[in-house]
Amino acid sequence: MVTKAITATTVGINAFKIEAEVDVINSLPNMSIVGLPDSAVSEAKERVRSAIKNSGFSFPTGRVIVNLAPADIRKEGTNFDLPIAIGILKEEGIEIPENEKMAFLGELSLDGSLRKINGVLPLVTGLKENGIDTVFVPYENAKEAALAEGIHVFGAKDLREIVAHFADTPIKETKVDIHKYLEENAFVDYIHDFKEVKGQQKAKKALEIAAAGGHNVLMSGSPGSGKTMMAKCMASILPPLELKEALELTKIYSISGLLTPDEPLMTKRPYRSVHHTASPNGIIGGGTNPKPGEITLAHRGVLFLDEIVEFPRQVLEVLRQPLEDGEVVISRAKTTIKYPSSFILIGAMNPCPCGYLGDKEKPCTCSEIQIKRYQSRLSGPLLDRIDLIINVPRLSTEELVNIKTESEPSARIRERVIKARRIQAERYKDDGIFTNSELTPQLLKKYCNLDKDSQEILKQAAQVYQLSGRKYNRILKIARTIADLSGAKDIKKEHITQALQYRG
Ligand SMILES: [Zn+2]
Incomplete structure (x- = not known):
């Protein structure tokens, strides 16, 4: 029988869904992991075996083959311990439902406890985007995982808690009000x-x-x-x-x-x-x-x-x-x-x-x-x-x-900065940029119109200081920000004069 447990791996700050397939065949006791694992994943063998035994569960007597699919994505890190252990426990007849929408992430200690892993938020976000609605993570990662919102998060301290969850002792779901959290912690x-x-x-x-x-x-x-x-x-x-x-x-x-x-x-x-x-x-x-x-x-x-x-x-x-x-x-x-x-x-x-x-x-x-x-x-x-x-x-x-x-x-x-940022966010809401520093030459034409006086000053400065096109644009961007800081809709003469002081 082949059992399956869903998990994920990170590439950059993105994550991909991975299936950990486990099969046990009649052969000499042995365990192998295939599917492009790095060394930390290969070491899962030893951790998983000890963790299962020390948690009081039986370990297969035959040969255990673990396949991490798809094989073309390189698997990194230690979060595969838990899904592999789950697959093996299922092979041993432990009641854990086969559920395509449930995933497992976590590193195991030799005694069966779950250790904090890196990258939980990207991993859980990636799983959610792949239709997963429930995820089991180490207890210490639960709050971070719950930031992903829209996915049920259960934080477990050890392997036994997860097995018990499906028997008679459900783990309490972890929930975080992210908006409230951000608001309470933003100002320090x-x-x-x-x-x-x-x-x-x-x-x-x-x-x-x-x-x-x-x-x-x-x-x-x-x-x-x-x-x-x-x-x-x-x-x-x-x-x-x-x-x-x-x-x-x-x-x-x-x-x-x-x-x-x-x-x-x-x-x-x-x-x-x-x-x-x-x-x-x-x-x-x-x-x-x-x-x-x-x-x-x-x-x-x-x-x-x-x-x-x-x-x-x-x-x-x-x-x-x-x-x-x-x-x-x-x-x-x-x-x-x-x-x-x-x-x-x-x-x-x-x-x-x-x-x-x-x-x-x-x-x-x-x-x-x-x-x-x-x-x-x-x-x-x-x-x-x-x-x-x-x-x-x-x-x-x-x-x-x-x-x-x-x-x-x-x-x-800071108050002035926040105001100026709001003005920019509103102005550029359809342009795909956030701040004046990102203005392209086309957008500069659209948003940095100068009146006659300002034009004249900038033209003179360009001649006197032999400003290149790039420098000219830089001065326009700075003038735009100075105008935003003072709440002015249009760039005026004084904004240009001030901007010219910062040209080096
Ligand atoms: Zn010197």
Whole structure:
């Protein structure tokens, strides 16, 4: 007799339905798993055998053959233990109904208890899309699984609980009110607040524009100018996640194993700070068992690259594609995996190797050639994807002491950002984009009409600064965001003038 249990496997952040077929034949006791399993799946043999025996059930005396179908999808991870065990228990006559709409996910310990697995949300979402209406998962994964909504989730602590569920002791269904959960957890106190940053009005405004319009930023300034601190404050002014974004982000953190059982849903936009010594795989993603890199963990949030010119050229070159397309493609031997990676890039750099070019107090010790070489490490194509370029001068002790006005708290800036985002969401609802940074040349024509005065100013600037077409468009996008922040329907002269200050 062949028994079957439904399960799933992830490819990227998507999941495919898998059938675990089990057959026992009269032969020497042995167990084999076929159907393109990776090593973690092959090791299921040992775990499943011990788990079944130690749970007090009998294990077949013949040869056990497990087939994971379809065979052309590579199976990864440890979530196949449970469906395989279920198939074997059925072979041994345990009453578990054959049900095409029921699935099982989970790793087994040798003693039969179920261990938390990675990727539950994408797995359960994939199963639901394949018509599955009931899923059994490890207890610690139950809340995360229930985020998928529209599928019955049962969290079990061990194999015995699942068998008992079908006999006489049903497991309580896990339910999560996802809208309520997101609402309750979206607003939190952030560690870093713009009210702690003295002065630097222009840089702060640039970061506000970046948050509002989804623009990339490059800050250049001496050590001690507060670049890193201001980048950290970015997290406090980003708008809350929409439900769809939260679920997408949760999938990424789920397959990366970064969710905790108590916080199953990502409710805040991520802020990821990456050091230039990190491995390219760690930044971009990939490896033998591909995992999302930092640029994917920063999806819908901020990626901060401090000392951006120190990053390996290879890494900076690879960044161009996600900055353009909002996703990264990772090639492997047989297949390619796509991970979403749409983020706001914030880069920080010193103006020169010694760091003090243009500083009011400390002299720069670099030669002209050194400075040129240093600044040219950022390639043109990468710079083309950065909308806002600003100088962040270090304030002298005297200047710092003389600043008497209180800085505006992040909460107030965030309100303006949220308003501006709403305006954009409404304006672009039929265009398939969310923010001004995504405006294509065609959409720029549609939404960035200029009156005569603004046209004249921009035309003059284009001549004086010899603006390329790309730079011209960047200024239009920034002007659009500045106008949105001030609630203006049309781009006016003052918005263009302000936008011109951020051209680098
Ligand atoms: Zn220098």
